[in-house]
Amino acid sequence: MENQERAANITVGGEEYQLLLTTRATKEIAGRYGGLENLGTKLMKSENFEMALDEIIWLIVLLANQSILVYNLRHREEPKPLLTAEEVELLTSPLELATYKDAIMEAMYRGTKRHIESEADPKNVPVG
Numbered sequence: 001m002e003n004q005e006r007a008a009n010i011t012v013g014g015e016e017y018q019l020l021l022t023t024r025a026t027k028e029i030a031g032r033y034g035g036l037e038n039l040g041t042k043l044m045k046s047e048n049f050e051m052a053l054d055e056i057i058w059l060i061v062l063l064a065n066q067s068i069l070v071y072n073l074r075h076r077e078e079p080k081p082l083l084t085a086e087e088v089e090l091l092t093s094p095l096e097l098a099t100y101k102d103a104i105m106e107a108m109y110r111g112t113k114r115h116i117e118s119e120a121d122p123k124n125v126p127v128g
Helices: 023-033 036-044 049-074 085-091 094-112
Strands: 007-012 015-020
Touching (some): 007 049, 007 085, 007 094, 015 049, 015 094, 023 036, 023 049, 036 094, 049 094
Antiparallel strands (some): 007 015
């Protein structure tokens, strides 16, 4: 998909999904948590394990579906099906979901960071 610099990738049931923070997703997260800044706190301080899983599943479905919705907007003639919470629950283990927390936070960071980068400098080219 084409949102690579703004997305973080996860695999659910052997299929790769991009977690993408869009304006639409930001509005939904703000409605649920009162703002993006409260999300990290909420994820880290969930009162119980089941609730923490529900929050991670909700976020995965929301963010993965953003990239699918963007794709479907651009490819109306061949839309892809949206990911559902049931699919995430059936095709993942709790251990996998815990690792997806990092991808969620990475997608949030990438979606909100400002692109303030210096001009390409040959001395700063990564080696290897």
